Amino acid sequence: MASDAVRARGKVGATPYGHVDGQAREYVVTRPDTPTPWINYLGEGRYGGIVSNTGGGYSFDRDPRDRRVSRYRYNAVPADQPGRYVYLRDQETGAFWSVTWQPVRRAPDAYECRHGAGYTRIATEHDEIASELLYFVPPGKDAPPCELWVLRVRNAGGRSRRLRSFSYVELSYPDAVVDQQNLDWAQHVVRSRFEDAALLTGTVFCPDTTFFASSVEPAGFDSDRESFVGRCRDLAAPIVVERGEPTGSESPRGNSIGSLCHELELAPGEERRIVYVLGIAADAAGARRAIAAYRDPAAADEAFRALREDWDAYLSRFVVETPDPALNAMVGVWNQVQCRTTLHWSRFGSAYETGVGRGMGTRDSAQDTLGTLHAVPERARELLTRIWRLQFLDGHTWHQFFPLTGEGSTGLAAEYPEWPQWFCDDHLWLVIAVCAYLRETGDLGYLEELVPYEDGPAEPIWEHMLRAVRFTLEHRGPHGLPRVGFADWDDTMNVDHGSGKAESVWCAMQFCRAARDLADLADELGRADDAERFRGHARETASAVNAHAWDGDWYARAFDDEGRPIGVASEELHRINMNPQTWCVIGEVAPPERAERALASMHERLATEFGIALLDPPYDGGTERVRGTSTYPPGAKENGGIFCHANTWAIIAAAMLGKGDLAYDYYRRILPLSRSDSDRYLVEPYVYCQNVCGPTHPQFGMGRNSWLTGTAAWTYVAATQWLLGIRPTYRGLRIAPALPETWSGFRARRLFRGAVHEIEVERTGSGNVVALVVDGTPVDGDVVPLPDGCDRVSVRVLLGS
Numbered sequence: 001m002a003s004d005a006v007r008a009r010g011k012v013g014a015t016p017y018g019h020v021d022g023q024a025r026e027y028v029v030t031r032p033d034t035p036t037p038w039i040n041y042l043g044e045g046r047y048g049g050i051v052s053n054t055g056g057g058y059s060f061d062r063d064p065r066d067r068r069v070s071r072y073r074y075n076a077v078p079a080d081q082p083g084r085y086v087y088l089r090d091q092e093t094g095a096f097w098s099v100t101w102q103p104v105r106r107a108p109d110a111y112e113c114r115h116g117a118g119y120t121r122i123a124t125e126h127d128e129i130a131s132e133l134l135y136f137v138p139p140g141k142d143a144p145p146c147e148l149w150v151l152r153v154r155n156a157g158g159r160s161r162r163l164r165s166f167s168y169v170e171l172s173y174p175d176a177v178v179d180q181q182n183l184d185w186a187q188h189v190v191r192s193r194f195e196d197a198a199l200l201t202g203t204v205f206c207p208d209t210t211f212f213a214s215s216v217e218p219a220g221f222d223s224d225r226e227s228f229v230g231r232c233r234d235l236a237a238p239i240v241v242e243r244g245e246p247t248g249s250e251s252p253r254g255n256s257i258g259s260l261c262h263e264l265e266l267a268p269g270e271e272r273r274i275v276y277v278l279g280i281a282a283d284a285a286g287a288r289r290a291i292a293a294y295r296d297p298a299a300a301d302e303a304f305r306a307l308r309e310d311w312d313a314y315l316s317r318f319v320v321e322t323p324d325p326a327l328n329a330m331v332g333v334w335n336q337v338q339c340r341t342t343l344h345w346s347r348f349g350s351a352y353e354t355g356v357g358r359g360m361g362t363r364d365s366a367q368d369t370l371g372t373l374h375a376v377p378e379r380a381r382e383l384l385t386r387i388w389r390l391q392f393l394d395g396h397t398w399h400q401f402f403p404l405t406g407e408g409s410t411g412l413a414a415e416y417p418e419w420p421q422w423f424c425d426d427h428l429w430l431v432i433a434v435c436a437y438l439r440e441t442g443d444l445g446y447l448e449e450l451v452p453y454e455d456g457p458a459e460p461i462w463e464h465m466l467r468a469v470r471f472t473l474e475h476r477g478p479h480g481l482p483r484v485g486f487a488d489w490d491d492t493m494n495v496d497h498g499s500g501k502a503e504s505v506w507c508a509m510q511f512c513r514a515a516r517d518l519a520d521l522a523d524e525l526g527r528a529d530d531a532e533r534f535r536g537h538a539r540e541t542a543s544a545v546n547a548h549a550w551d552g553d554w555y556a557r558a559f560d561d562e563g564r565p566i567g568v569a570s571e572e573l574h575r576i577n578m579n580p581q582t583w584c585v586i587g588e589v590a591p592p593e594r595a596e597r598a599l600a601s602m603h604e605r606l607a608t609e610f611g612i613a614l615l616d617p618p619y620d621g622g623t624e625r626v627r628g629t630s631t632y633p634p635g636a637k638e639n640g641g642i643f644c645h646a647n648t649w650a651i652i653a654a655a656m657l658g659k660g661d662l663a664y665d666y667y668r669r670i671l672p673l674s675r676s677d678s679d680r681y682l683v684e685p686y687v688y689c690q691n692v693c694g695p696t697h698p699q700f701g702m703g704r705n706s707w708l709t710g711t712a713a714w715t716y717v718a719a720t721q722w723l724l725g726i727r728p729t730y731r732g733l734r735i736a737p738a739l740p741e742t743w744s745g746f747r748a749r750r751l752f753r754g755a756v757h758e759i760e761v762e763r764t765g766s767g768n769v770v771a772l773v774v775d776g777t778p779v780d781g782d783v784v785p786l787p788d789g790c791d792r793v794s795v796r797v798l799l800g801s
């Protein structure tokens with residue numbers, strides 16, 4: 001397999017394990033033994049799940065905690081099991097293998113996994129039998145809650161073959177917490193039966209029915225895991241596959257599986273296809289309807305076509321061509337795919353997040369909308385409205401919520417009841433996100449939508465935003481900065497131990513951004529008094545920051561219970577933290593010379609080849625004063641790790657200061673497609689991960705927690721709005737790039753206010769000053785006027801000094 005690496009060299013995103021196929025918009029994994037499972041997502045936020053490059057993963061319907069369909073054993077050995085498997089057995093020799101390599105792991109003669117937007121296709125060849133599994137979820141609001149696996153088996157040899165196939169998926173009790181606790185009562189209540197060629201699983205007290213069926217009448221089945229696997233065996237060699245005989249077990253209790261057996265007699269060159277359908281319905285009749293919908297494989301073809309069309313449309317709303325092919329692949333495809341995924345699943349269910357604990361994060365989801373506003377604004381709006389419902393009359397919001405029930409939670413363990421039970425930034429992200437939504441869409445009517453509070457009657461969104469601002473103003477500490485609450489953006493910044501005095505400098509800067517965004521909005525609404533008031537809040541807060549938090553070369557991070565600063569040079573540990581150095585620019589808090597100095601200090605003290613560490617020097621041992629941060633070893637996560645989410649703000653800050661080379665440099669440092677060292681990085685090269693171990697960690701450079709991270713939305717914003725500089729405003733699309741000097745320009749196509757903007761940027765000299773020509777006519781400034789009814793706008797941008 002060494003030749004794979006050689007072949008991949010020179011391709012975009014090439015690693016020893018695969019590369020990008022730009023044409024197909026796929027990441028091609030060329031070896032099954034990736035350092036961690038390289039995952040993809042199926043579904044569009046309703047029924048869905050994760051699937052790895054060897055078929056591992058699980059599914060759920062709308063909520064991975066409350067409506068789990070299939071099982072996955074996290075962090076277990078053997079890794080990345082179970083999943084959606086098909087075994088093939090040669091009936092003449094008794095040899096067997098898995099189409100997806102796992103779980104048998106027999107060395108294939110050929111292997112390839114292609115992860116695409118919303119689907120995964122895994123192909124292997126063994127003993128002249130070529131096989132392939134394609135997984136996807138039929139798109140559309142009205143599609144039944146199910147997934148399809150399309151199996152193709154082809155005889156690539158010169159003699160006739162007799163095979164049997166055995167599918168395998170392990171079903172979960174719908175309440176995933178109960179399932180994972182292996183509660184004995186739950187084991188007793190679930191039963192499976194074989195009826196009309198399908199396996200139906202459920203309980204007597206709830207009509208919900210999990211179903212598994214196929215387009216071809218099976219020759220046999222098993223729905224009892226123990227009968228299928230056999231005693232003292234595992235999934236690598238289940239007794240049923242080894243013998244080649246299904247037992248016809250209907251699971252009376254215990255562990256239900258979906259295993260259907262099919263006979264495959266294949267003449268040379270002949271191919272057979274089986275479509276499996278797995279899902280959950282409100283009752284057995286619903287299950288039968290879903291099964292019937294895909295009995296005809298043409299229906300699966302049609303669903304796949306619709307899925308491709310939907311993604312094509314999604315991805316066509318921002319298309320870019322720059323001199324950097326890795327950036328093109330990321331911004332054009334994978335970053336957008338990841339943004340849509342985080343919009344759907346926040347931080348809830350991934351290969352790292354078990355989908356049982358935290359639910360959807362309110363601030364996480366609010367930020368997630370930022371990466372999708374250009375493509376699915378209506379969906380983003382829906383989500384924002386949903387989150388506003390979690391706001392309390394005093395202005396703060398629940399920290400988390402569960403999508404099926406809408407129920408909110410603080411997400412906090414009960415152990416520190418004396419600590420504040422709110423986060424200082426949650427509600428401010430909503431303000432920032434709504435302003436971004438309005439700049440994108442101009443849908444000012446949204447502000448009038450009536451939404452109830454968690455503890456009060458409905459009010460317009462505008463009032464919700466005012467209450468959010470009020471909460472921060474009413475919860476300020478001794479320096480006039482926002483109180484930190486349980487934590488701020490940094491979950492582990494637990495510095496208020498009941499005094500009610502600890503303050504977040506970073507949150508003050510975030511508040512300034514929110515207040516300025518609101519001021520611009522108020523201008524747009526013709527509310528001059530409000531605009532002045534918001535600008536006043538921003539000015540007042542910025543001057544409090546500048547009076548108390550400037551440490552000489554950078555800004556302090558926070559003040560503790562006793563009013564002592566954290567993240568300052570006089571400290572022994574945590575002398576500098578990156579967030580205030582980027583947000584002093586983003587929040588327009590720092591005077592120009594301080595902004596320059598703060599960013600330079602961050603660069604000198606925290607920048608590494610794999611991104612910028614969050615703080616330095618890290619704690620080494622529990623430190624009461626900061627609690628959470630110091631629970632991690634040095635260099636891990638928030639304790640001096642490289643938090644990719646925070647790195648995106650460095651890109652933006654550099655771009656805002658006009659430093660195109662630096663912004664691009666920061667972009668490249670965390671770009672997964674630039675990491676060819678997969679045996680060090682470990683995680684997927686096509687999506688962002690949440691954190692990379694920092695320079696003080698023995699595994700410096702190792703990525704963790706891929707897919708569900710705020711990095712997705714924020715790098716998208718950083719790349720498209722700040723590096724490329726294409727920024728929606730109330731008055732039109734601003735084009736203000738901060739490009740590296742070496743770039744000759746770029747082209748982009750972007751949908752904005754109903755018109756496709758064809759943008760061509762050409763560097764005519766050094767610098768990033770824009771001369772704009774719109775539809776052939778020179779325009780003053782850098783804003784392309786609103787499209788005014790037309791559906792195409794041609795924009796030429798000349799960049800120089």
Ligand code: GLC
Pocket residue numbers: 347361363364488489490491492638690709710
């Ligand atoms: C995780 C959380 C997010 C938080 C970040 C920093 O990504 O999901 O809410 O802001 O960590 O602690």
